[in-house]
Amino acid sequence: MTTTIALDGGALRPLATADAAPLALMLAAMDPWTRLGYSASALERYLDREDGALSRWIIQRHGETAGVLALRSPWLRGPYVELFAILLPHQGHGLGGTVMDWAAKSAAEVAHNLWACVSDFNTPARAFYARHGFAEVAPLDGLVMPGNAEILLRKRLK
Numbered sequence: 494m495t496t497t498i499a500l501d502g503g504a505l506r507p508l509a510t511a512d513a514a515p516l517a518l519m520l521a522a523m524d525p526w527t528r529l530g531y532s533a534s535a536l537e538r539y540l541d542r543e544d545g546a547l548s549r550w551i552i553q554r555h556g557e558t559a560g561v562l563a564l565r566s567p568w569l570r571g572p573y574v575e576l577f578a579i580l581l582p583h584q585g586h587g588l589g590g591t592v593m594d595w596a597a598k599s600a601a602e603v604a605h606n607l608w609a610c611v612s613d614f615n616t617p618a619r620a621f622y623a624r625h626g627f628a629e630v631a632p633l634d635g636l637v638m639p640g641n642a643e644i645l646l647r648k649r650l651k
């Protein structure tokens with residue numbers, strides 16, 4: 494059984510059905526999801542649907558919901574960070590970095606790569622991923638929205 498994972502300054506616990514609706518509302522109200530046109534109902538379905546290859550985690554800080562991480566594995570010779578967000582009041586405290594370090598460490602146990610995508614307009618997240626050792630390997634034009642690219646990111650683990 495998967496249980497809570499303690500991290501420096503926070504924790505990860507498996508996402509439960511009851512988390513999906515409130516979290517989806519918060520994600521739909523923040524970029525990049527607002528700008529990409531994701532609705533709360535679409536995000537709620539994504540968070541709650543059956544998907545055996547997707548592990549979904551609530552990121553906690555001081556016992557509160559502080560964000561979400563969804564990892565798809567197996568993916569491409571390594572897991573894929575499919576959804577990652579730290580909610581606004583919890584940003585800038587090092588929690589995103591701690592969670593990304595945990596994801597890279599876990600991935601390194603099974604694979605040589607960790608993958609993610611970031612919208613081209615999401616400058617702060619692009620800088621965040623670069624600081625955490627991800628290289629921008631390919632722009633995927635119009636993947637989510639015409640006129641914008643999602644950029645595929647790769648972190649080599651070995």
Ligand SMILES: CC(C)(COP(=O)(O)OP(=O)(O)OC[C@H]1O[C@@H](n2cnc3c(N)ncnc32)[C@H](O)[C@@H]1OP(=O)(O)O)[C@@H](O)C(=O)NCCC(=O)NCCS
Pocket residue numbers: 524525577578579580583584585586587588589590591610611612615617618621
């Ligand atoms: C990108 C994102 C995940 C980063 O999460 P975060 O928790 O804010 O990240 P961190 O706190 O680890 O790092 C961000 C900043 O805080 C700083 N920081 C790190 N530890 C800190 C600490 N203990 N105290 C104060 N600041 C700290 C970092 O140096 C960094 O500053 P910099 O940008 O000037 O270098 C978050 O901003 C987010 O969810 N954004 C919206 C959704 C998104 O873009 N998701 C990813 C792409 S889909």
